[in-house]
Amino acid sequence: MLVVTHEALNPSVLSIIAEHLVDQPDWSEMPIIVLLDGAAPHAKIRAELSKTWPRSRQIFFQRPVASLELLSGLQSALLARLRQRDVRDHIEREIELRRELNHRVKNILASVTAIFGMTRRSATSIDGLADDFSGRLMALSVVHSAIFEAGGETVDLADVIGRTCSPYRGNGENLIIAEGPPIQLGRDAGTTLALCFHELATNALKYGALSRPEGRVHLTWSLTSTSDPTLTISWIESGGPPVAKPSKAGYGTRYIRSALQGLLGVPPEIIFHPEGLHCIAAGPFSRLR
Amino acid sequence: MRSPLAPLRIFYLEDNPLIVFHIESMIEDLGHIFAGSASSFAELKMKFDTFQIDGALVDIDLADGRTGPLAAAWLQERGVASIFVTGQTEVAAEHAAVALGTIAKPVPVEVLGEKLELLRKHVKSFG
Numbered sequence: 001m002l003v004v005t006h007e008a009l010n011p012s013v014l015s016i017i018a019e020h021l022v023d024q025p026d027w028s029e030m031p032i033i034v035l036l037d038g039a040a041p042h043a044k045i046r047a048e049l050s051k052t053w054p055r056s057r058q059i060f061f062q063r064p065v066a067s068l069e070l071l072s073g074l075q076s077a078l079l080a081r082l083r084q085r086d087v088r089d090h091i092e093r094e095i096e097l098r099r100e101l102n103h104r105v106k107n108i109l110a111s112v113t114a115i116f117g118m119t120r121r122s123a124t125s126i127d128g129l130a131d132d133f134s135g136r137l138m139a140l141s142v143v144h145s146a147i148f149e150a151g152g153e154t155v156d157l158a159d160v161i162g163r164t165c166s167p168y169r170g171n172g173e174n175l176i177i178a179e180g181p182p183i184q185l186g187r188d189a190g191t192t193l194a195l196c197f198h199e200l201a202t203n204a205l206k207y208g209a210l211s212r213p214e215g216r217v218h219l220t221w222s223l224t225s226t227s228d229p230t231l232t233i234s235w236i237e238s239g240g241p242p243v244a245k246p247s248k249a250g251y252g253t254r255y256i257r258s259a260l261q262g263l264l265g266v267p268p269e270i271i272f273h274p275e276g277l278h279c280i281a282a283g284p285f286s287r288l289r
Numbered sequence: 290m291r292s293p294l295a296p297l298r299i300f301y302l303e304d305n306p307l308i309v310f311h312i313e314s315m316i317e318d319l320g321h322i323f324a325g326s327a328s329s330f331a332e333l334k335m336k337f338d339t340f341q342i343d344g345a346l347v348d349i350d351l352a353d354g355r356t357g358p359l360a361a362a363w364l365q366e367r368g369v370a371s372i373f374v375t376g377q378t379e380v381a382a383e384h385a386a387v388a389l390g391t392i393a394k395p396v397p398v399e400v401l402g403e404k405l406e407l408l409r410k411h412v413k414s415f416g
Contacts, residue, residue: 103350106376107305113395114311121314188352192306258310262326 001077003033005063006040009049018052027088031057031077033070038062112137122251132251135202136195139164143194147187154289155190157183161219164197168210168217175210176201180221183231189288192259193233199252200235200279208277209240215276223285231264231285237276245272263287291320297343297408302360303374304328304352312346312374312396319402330356334363342369344408347388349375358384370411372404 002017021030032053036042042060049058057080059073115136123129142163147155158178165176185193197219201210209215221233237243246253253270256279260268264283271278299316303309303326313323325340327333329352345364349357358380361371365387373381373391381391389407392400 110305110376110394111307114305114307117311117395118307118314188304188306195307254314255310258313259306262306262309262328265332 001031001033001074001081003035003074005035006037006045009045014052018054021053021056024055025088027084027091029055029057029080029084031059031081033059033061033073033077035061035063035065108140111140115140118251118255132202136198139195139198140191143191146194147190153187154184155187157185157190157193157221160185160190160194161197164194165201165219168201168205175215176217176219178219181223183221183223183285184289186289189263192263196256196259197235199255200277203252204237204240204277207241208243209237212240215239229285230282231288232280232282235277235279237278240276242274243272243277244274291318292402292406294406294409297321297405297412298324298341299405299408300324300340300342300345300369301326301374302328302330302333302345302351302357303348304350308348308394312401315396315398315401316405318398319405321405329353330360330363333360337367343412344405345369345371346374346392347371349373349377349380355380358387361387370408372408 017032024030032049034045034049036045042062046058046060057077059077061070061073116133119129119133119136123132143155143160146159146163147153150156150159157180161176161178165174165178168175201217204210204215204217209217215237216239218236218238219234220236221231223229223231249257256270257267260266260281260283264281264287266281266283268279268281271280299321301309301312301316301323303312306328309326313326316323324342325336327336331353345361347357347361347364349355351357351360357373357375361373361384364371371388373384373388374394374396375381375391376394378391378393381388385391389411390404392404
């Protein structure tokens with residue numbers, strides 16, 4: 001904000017202020033209070049200043065000016081200036097959000113590209129490719145909604161499991177029995193785990209416990225109460241057909257190994273137990289926040 | 290497609306596990322060895338001594354921020370050459386001194402195969 005007397009406005013001062021005004025950022029309209037002598041040519045000065053000083057908010061007072069009047073003029077000019085700063089903050093926040101959005105969209109597209117590339121790699125038919133790919137995209141979309149509804153940064157593990165595994169119900173009964181304490185996961189950890197559960201569940205439906213009506217999955221998790229707690233997640237299948245170790249690791253097994261190793265820093269244990277597949281992952285919870 | 294020469298041990302610094310998963314398979318398809326991955330510069334520093342690495346693929350934006358160029362410089366000081374793998378090729382270009390090259394995402398397997406051969410000349414054990 002600037003307070004100036006009209007006598008001070010020589011050509012050099014006029015042009016220095018004009019330059020400053022032109023260089024202002026978009027949100028700014030600087031308040032300028034001009035104190036005019038009673039004998040000064042008011043109309044001419046106003047006309048000239050509004051021409052020379054673009055993007056300024058000019059307020060004129062005739063001298064002598066009552067201190068109360070000047071004070072209230074200054075206050076309203078300051079308030080206007082504060083509102084401009086608010087606008088500036090909003091603009092900066094929006095630029096930051098757009099950058100973040102761009103980053104996330106790029107990241108999602110990269111994820112989808114990777115899912116497609118890997119699904120294609122292990123596909124044996126076009127129908128199989130289409131089913132597997134859309135199933136994986138759906139799992140990604142479901143966990144995205146869970147995270148968004150939870151505020152965008154963290155998500156509850158039970159919620160991720162509930163949504164990812166909800167298609168796997170028989171006669172209204174949960175075939176995947178999930179049990180564990182409330183745990184808030186970071187956005188990325190939640191996404192990775194959801195995709196792992198999706199792979200485990202679809203595998204169980206095709207070849208494992210969920211391919212038989214009496215088959216069940218016990219999905220449990222726990223945290224140790226140490227200073228750097230360890231999270232353990234166990235997926236234990238039972239009641240399905242006898243399990244044999246596949247000759248070649250498919251997408252699901254490979255993804256779960258790679259993703260959980262990356263997430264926890266330790267590879268998961270995947271055991272092709274004859275009575276049902278076991279997948280046990282454990283690692284420092286601090287990595288999942 | 291497979292490299293006719295000795296396999297290289299490739300480390301991958303990337304924070305998106307799906308991309309790690311995809312590139313890991315490509316590295317193996319090309320006849321090389323996937324030596325491991327880390328999602329941040331901090332994790333790389335912590336894990337570095339436990340890995341045997343001939344060369345590294347490095348993303349620009351990692352879990353601890355825009356630390357890819359720092360990580361590549363850090364690896365260079367330890368005699369490990371890097372190649373940037375990123376959607377931000379203009380940022381990679383600003384840090385060209387710390388990497389042998391850049392691969393734009395998404396990564397075609399042929400391009401990956403070609404660029405990995407660049408690393409071979411810089412592997413310590415090959416002189």
